Amino acid sequence: MEKIKYLIIGGGVAGTTAAETIRQQDPEGSCAIVSDEPYRLYSRIMLSKPNFFLEKIPFDQIWLKQADWYIQNNIALMAGKKATALDTAAKTVTLDDGTALAYEKLLLATGSCVRRWDITGAEKQNIFYLRTLDDAKQIIAKVKSTKRAIVIGGGFVGFEMCDMLRLANIDVTLILREPHFWDPLLDEHSGKLIEVALEKGDVKILHNSLVKEVIGGDTVQGVALQNDIVLPTDMIVVGIGTYCPIEWTAGSGIKTNRGIVTDEYLAASAPDVWAAGDGAEFKDVILSEQIQLGNWANAQMQGKVAARNMCGAHEQFRIVSFYVTSGFGITIAFAGDIRPAPEKKIVTRASADGRFYGRILLKNGKLVGATLINGTRDLSSIVKLIERGTDLSEKCAELADPSFSLATLL
Amino acid sequence: MAKIKKIVVDRNLCIGAASCVLTADTVFELDAENKAIIKLKGGVKSAEPAEKTALEDDAASDNTLLTAAQSCPTRAILLYDEDGKQVYPS
Secondary structure (H helix, E strand, C coil): CEEEEEEEECCCHHHHHHHHHHHHHCCCCCEEEEECCCCCCECHHHHHCHHHHCCCCCHHHHECCCHHHHHHCCEEEEECCCEEEEECCCCEEEECCCCEEEEEEEEECCCCEECCCCCECCCCECEECCCCHHHHHHHHHHHCCCCEEEEECCCHHHHHHHHHHHHCCCEEEEECCCCCCCCCCCCHHHHHHHHHHHHHCCEEEECCCCEEEEEECCEEEEEEECCCCEEECCEEEECCCEECCCHHHCCCCCCECCCEECCCCCECCCCCEEECCCCEEEEECCCCEEEECCCHHHHHHHHHHHHHHHCCCCCCCCCCCEEEEEECCEEEEEEECCCCCCCEEEEEEECCCCCCEEEEEEECCEEEEEEEECCHHHHHHHHHHHHHCCECCCCHHHHHCCCCCHHHHC | CCCEEEEEECCCCCCCCCHHHHHCCCCEEECCCCCEEEECHHHCEECCCEEHHHCCCCCCCHHHHHHHHHHCCCCCEEEEECCCCEEECC
């Protein structure tokens, strides 16, 4: 059985950044990445962006590593293979082709998968999800022959897909289960601001709506809603969330919840096993709770820290997570922990004309998160204030004043 | 690492993910189109390539600039050395 010093399961940004970091620490030790996609590292964040979708930038810009990077750095990329079993006592991982690999140190950077629709007719052709490069390739091909599209779900994927489809001049209907966009993460006012922008961009929005059934033969012809209204369509893009593929670790003794549970050093509950990226449910030292995040910055930083710890460091993972997107003439930014909770106080920070609308979430007087519509100028200060844990309980009036510079609180 | 002389943001590639802003907010910010621009001396902001000497003094070390460029999820930040050679992406 081949023995690998540093075995990484997952070839996305967390796993690849980890391999790169390991090489900086240990130029000699054998290192392999197992990826269930048949590709080298690409920019998953770019997949949902209109410039990529509409082929306004060269396709090859998607690659973040050249093929020879792996060779030059002596990193074995085992692409198109899936890990199917983990034995933490014998320290082995088995792949779907039957190969067994022994490891000294193991990193689980298996990311997240899209949640699939489970309604009648969901198996028909021209229903798309967006997670992988292959998913994106299929959508890019279909967009060229589409007149009408339906987008399911109000989140980042739904927003960005609406933008791309409208730029491609396709009629778009967005179907939301909730009463407003991004409920309950965003309040009604923020959600409506996004919806006004979408509607200005000629996206039709249906609220409180559930699809009962997909209609058509082998291919999609429309959807029937629960109120029996039928909407014809050529394609459907479904963005209803993600889950972490952790079932293959069952029986390994590794503690899992929604993701792979780790401590603040990103170490899992078995010796010499770490986790990083979307699939890690880590102990957040800033929030003092177990959390799991699905974004690029977090995955990249976790890959770095986990790798340093695999090489013998004892470094806590510490990050304030953020995500920004734009489209339809607005920007949407989330920072820190934005989950609403009764113990969190929300300060509204908005301009008089209503164009800028921010919500600052405080817990025990400390800033823990923020949602900003057209307010990315505040993002950097907010992230630093979250990081520092400054007591702002006496500063609510200033936080609420959009002309007050948050940088002065630093 | 070679000394960094010039910083370029490719606006076609920039998606406004803000990772450069969070790494080096003395150098980068997002403009009204949600694209990264470069902060120069005296509060001037530029979407054009910038010489490092045009930044505020001590705005960022070469290491911080490299970290900012590496954090970009679309590799939209390009760094050049004194010989005009591209330092990142390498």
